[in-house]
Amino acid sequence: LLGSGGLGTTCLDEWQIGILGVSAGFTIFLSGGGKYSLDYLLLPKLSKNKWLVWLTSGELPLSIKQFSKVAISGAVLLFILTLYTNQVFHNGIWGPLHNKSVKPELKISNAKIQEDILTFKVYRIEGADVYGSFLIGITLKDENGKTILQKNGEELARFPLTRIKNDYVAKVAPGKHSLIIPLGSKATLTIRSDVFMDLPKSDYELILTDISGITWKEKITVN
Known part of the structure; x- marks a missing residue:
């Protein structure tokens, strides 16, 4: 129970x-x-x-x-x-009823940019256990909302396995049209790009987009 x-x-x-x-x-x-x-x-x-x-x-x-x-x-x-x-x-005793198995929930942590590498840890903490979260977008924006990096679903479907470090048996892995994140999976993702090399010191926003339209955001500070 x-x-x-x-x-x-x-x-x-x-x-x-x-x-x-x-x-x-x-x-x-x-x-x-x-x-x-x-x-x-x-x-x-x-x-x-x-x-x-x-x-x-x-x-x-x-x-x-x-x-x-x-x-x-x-x-x-x-x-x-x-x-x-x-x-x-x-919430069966007090408050509005809820069901945590209806939609996925991701937690982002340890997001950082060093030289030409963006790394962050993603953890699927809620949602149906028989249905994954299908990530169709990884976006990095500056504090003015300008897009620095954009990875769409087709690009994430080809995400290199060598740049995914899974912590648990449930594994984050590329699927046919997206990056699949099963319930309970936890992994560190690494993205290399020259656009990270000369980023000015500022605050940036990492945005993950699910196929359902749900987004999760995390702040990254480049010093």
Whole structure:
């Protein structure tokens, strides 16, 4: 439940499955799996340790009063977890509803220009896990809005793999008509161009454009 939510793609039905799994797990912890569980077959063969009772199915070493307190405390914690995760993932308790799996979200960091090289790190943090972000534009503009560098979709489709350094298993890679950025991928991109050589000291703006029209921007200062 919490792991999938951290990626930002958890939709409502998956959240319901996660909540049900946690609740069912706590219920089985209290009641035990019964004679049809694997624990029932293995327990007679295992050594009798006090801690083993808390990890397997079976009667807990608690009085009725203690058992009631554990059950009520667990139910309250699960209730809080249910409300908290529903609010974080969907704004289901307060505020406008949202779904983070609808559109991609990129994070740009470590953007810098040195000599004839522009480097920056791009990280896909939101959006559908079965559908990539298709980058069709990388643009660099000066503080007056003048375009210094422009890479379109066809150019990004031929982006050299040697200039993409991926950090994770999900990889940023050129596609047929764009640069594809899957969910959870993180990579450092390197662009070489002579236009960077004589740039005056100033602030510049790096703009990434998705095929959907969404743009992400990052400031670069050349000293």
